[in-house]
Amino acid sequence: MSPAPALLDFDRAMALFDPALGLEVHVELNTRSKMFCGCSTEFGAEPNSQTCPVCLGLPGSLPVLNRRAVESAIRIGLALNCSIASQCRFARKNYFYPDMPKDFQTSQYDEPICHDGRVTVEVEGRQIVIEIERAHMEEDAGKLVHVGGSTGRIQGADHSLLDYNRAGVPLVEIVTKPILGAGAQAPQVARAYVAYLRDLLRALGVSDVRMEQGSLRCDANVSLMPRGATELGTRTETKNVNSLRSIERALRYEIRRQAGLLVAGGRVKQETRHWHEDSGTTSPGRSKEQAEDYRYFPEPDLAPVAPDPEWVERLRLELPEAPPQRAAWLRAEWGFTEAEMRDVTGGGALDLVVRTVAAGAAPAAARKWWTTELARWANSAGVELEAVPMTAEQVAEVQALIDQGVINDRLARRVFEAVLAGQGDPAAVVRDLGLAVLSDGSALRQAVQRAIADQPEVAQRIRQGKVQAVGALIGQVMRDLRGRGDAAAIRQLILDELTSGQEAG
């Protein structure tokens, strides 16, 4: 194999090519039981403890459809402004792979339950309409673990192990039409779309939407065409993209890789590629089988689904508010500027701020901590804000400690560090690490006296009325107390001390 051409610089790639995106998002529904059988869907159970003849595909077993899963699929379709099919059916997608014990996946092919929808997402103030091709019902596959080899990847593995607990868990797959015209914003558009879906699905309450646990998964298709061309280029499909950040990174990488190939006179191969979070690269997976190779045919064991129009209308009326509308009234209620609200929604902090406010913190304070201290932490740890090991209640507790004067903002940062490091709840951390502000007492008074003794000239100037010189002494006291002082209280103490000294002298 000849060495791959170098990646092209992203800006140069965008000067030469227009990217076209296609996003396939798999949503694991949060039903109690599986799609076609009564096995539990609970996450984290002992391997292979939640299987039965239906989800293992044993001879003679018959599937029966989960009504709640159908209801969730319809609600998702309605929220994506889709048409709901008056009648649709399931199909068998035939392939051999150890994660699918039945040797076929029960899916929908020519008759999806939801089709032709659209949503609008916003990137840097620009509204982008994303057309939804379809949203269909299907089932999840089992979970593979690769043994041997250095990285737990399939390449170089000695053998593989299977847990079928996830086989048969209900999925809804949401497929976009080609997204054109996003230009250099394409990676951000993809991220914004998946973030929009995540917020929408959470509002609908149909899924846990935990990307890191795989309950929301995105396959990102991208192709490049020379600028001004109208015919789509050859696409690749990148899998294993399991965070919002990775979607953006993976697409930037694929765009640069494809552009490098094309500029060097090569051709893009239509294939599935795997994203590697650690190296920030993609590598080829199995070459994409042609659609007809799956030999889809109507599933004979499941009757067609013909949703009662009254049922659909009732579900439509019961839909929760769409995330953009909700954000708009929350912004008004909280009194945030548009820029402040963009920080919150763009950073995935909206629900966290809502919960922090509900736990008693002022909106501005909740916003401040989630978009600064905690966003920084999440960013350097490379995780989503949602996955930060600190709850909204704990953030509200830190703010309450500030409001009560127990700690100040500076100490709060140390409390955050300790809580994030798993050292306990804020109050416990303050107690255990002795972080409370010394607003009174002998330690504070002694520190003030030491500062005055160390800097007699400064003290003298203050005695002579140059009160602004007090800053130097406050700074020393703060350093002495390792930040545990309350600046206003220290200032007052210093002035009291110097004034009383004057009277006595």
Added chain:
Amino acid sequence: MALSRDDVAKLADLARLELTETELERLVGQLDLILTAVDSVSQAATAEVAPTSHALALVNVMRDDVVTASLPREAVLAMAPAVEDGRFRVPRILGESA
């Protein structure tokens, strides 16, 4: 509907069936005959008859979202050709690597 030897060979490959040349030749003829028979159905189909994909005129056969008992884990794992760490052990998966 003329089915070629290559069509049948490809289908056999997709179905993971290893067929000898003699078997292939025989199946081409047999499958062709079956397809011709099925094709005759289209002569009966008219514009008024919707395509049938199910034998029974049923829709919306659904159950409530209620958890029922799964098989005992030991019984499930007893069906596996090999077991490791409570999981089905399968040989190295080929054809997936770069």
